[in-house]
Amino acid sequence: MAAAEEEELLPPRLPELFDTSQRLLDEVEVATEPTGARVVQEKVLKGLHLLKQSAEMLLQLDLFSHNEDLEEIASSDLKYLMVPALQGALALKQVNPSKRLDDLQWAREHFLIYLTHCQHYHVAEFELPKTKNNSAESNTASSSMAHPNLVAMASQRQAKIERYKQKKEMEHRLSAMKAAVESGEADDEHVREYYLLHLRRWISISLEEIDSIDQEIKILREKDVPKEASASGSTPQARPPMKPFILTRNAAQAKVFGAGYPSLASMTVNDWYDQHRKVGALPDQGIPKTTSGAASTICLIILVFTKFWALSVLTLAWLAYDWKTHSQGGRRSAWVRKWTLWKYFQNYFPIKLVKTHDLSPKHNYIIANHPHGIFSFGVFINFATEATGFAKIFPGITPSLGTLEGIFWWPVVRDYVMSMGVCPVSKLALKYLLTERGSGNAVVIVVGGAAEALMSQPAISTIYLKQRKGFVKLALKTGAYLVPSYSFGENDVYKQETFSEGTWINLLQKICKKIVGLNFCVFHGRGLTRESWGFLPFNRPITTVVGEPLPIPKIKNPDMKTVDKYHALYISALRKLFDQHKVQYGLPETENLTII
Missing domain, CATH: 3.40.1130 (Glycerol-3-phosphate (1)-acyltransferase)
Structure with missing residues (x-):
């Protein structure tokens, strides 16, 4: 009994820490709940804690040395090279908006550590991403965005396709080997090949994630620029409160509505326009608008409230003439x-x-x-x-x-x-x-x-x-x-939600298709940030x-x-x-x- 209790008090071993954290990451990846759900975030935090313990244990054991080659690492130990990559992947799943920039930078750093290790051991041939973006590099990047280098874009595109193809092929081979390795039936040669495939797969994932992280960091920093500018500048003048009023087409309507709603001011379109024209404010009270804004407002008023219907007639006449x-x-x-x-x-x-x-x-x-x-x-x-x-x-x-x-x-x-x-x-x-x-x-x-x-x-x-x-x-x-x-x-x-035959949403989809020739699809892609939901398509x-x-x-x-x-x-x-x-x-x- 005492021996059993003593065994329970022993700290978890490295294989247990690693396998549990990898399982948690897999569960987070396939979770049907939103990333921000409490149950998902608890798994993320637990996984990060276990991986931190794994990294500390690896440091104590001094399991990997820069003086040794890949062939000298035991097959069963190869998987521990993935610890920094798993840390980076789980860090990206955190959804605290106030710490998003810090999480991205931390994840990028760990992906880079992983890639550096893999490059040292010659796990695969790839180009290591830049470690930092100094001002000169930022200027070059912005210049290249303004004047895109088509050769570079084509090269990046080809590299992205190659990585995607390689990742798909590796995932297929891994799924075929997984059962034999996990059951212990595979020999050492196949175990080694299995973990090397995992390492190469995570190289491809890390390169893609670093590219996405750099884009998201740029968006977050540009979003903060206006806030800093407003904080350093003077406080904008408070906008005067807008008073409700009744706008009518002619004077007769103004009298009728004015009698019915004595507490509200009433005026015709012409009175309203003359009043705002005199003070140079259209249409917001006390706030001058640009010439284009005023012009568009005037055009809208002319089309809706006056008898200048000729534009509509001309449009219809052109459609009739050009219909075939x-x-x-x-x-x-x-x-x-x-x-x-x-x-x-x-x-x-x-x-x-x-x-x-x-x-x-x-x-x-x-x-x-x-x-x-x-x-x-x-x-x-x-x-x-x-x-x-x-x-x-x-x-x-x-x-x-x-x-x-x-x-x-x-x-x-x-x-x-x-x-x-x-x-x-x-x-x-x-x-x-x-x-x-x-x-x-x-x-x-x-x-x-x-x-x-x-x-x-x-x-x-x-x-x-x-x-x-x-x-x-x-x-x-x-x-x-x-x-x-x-x-x-x-x-x-895109990822689409499907609905069983006979459900009310499935019936609605059929009605939409019959009436307008379009299907009502319930789908989502990504948002502006990597882990957010939105209607931007995934860049596949x-x-x-x-x-x-x-x-x-x-x-x-x-x-x-x-x-x-x-x-x-x-x-x-x-x-x-x-x-x-x-x-x-x-x-x-x-x-x-x-x-x-």
């Missing part, structure tokens, strides 16, 4: 398609366009794309802009991306989307492009549409295609070649691979048997494209494309 344009090729603008904005958009993820076969300008094409994802970022950037260089990759081909026709009912918006080469995904518009504009045209259709958006989940390769045969029938009627394309990573940029690589064209005969009225035949040939070509490139772009070899 969006169904007849639209008005494409090379300038809009080449905006620098799209390049920044592309590099955020990053997004890439890959060609596997040439597209001859002598033919027309229907490029069918999968999957839809939540917003189809990949297909938009690759085909509606020149950010990835479509014109250079496929010379002589003019792409037109199909979308909902309802967008073209909105003034101004319709001209904007037409300028990017976007067209309605209607039979009339698509047939016009494939038969009335000569050769070298490619219409791009995201075949799964709104129904497929509801199936968008990270690491899920499921598309809605079995009953989607209209694009095949259109290809047969026009003689356009069918081209399969797949956007690897499109489903990874998206790679759209365009496959080999499938020649289609021109048949004026194809029967269903013929449509089914070429639909089956298309599915076969799409599966082949998916299987040939899935491993290269982050999916395991065992992943299969599910078609429903």
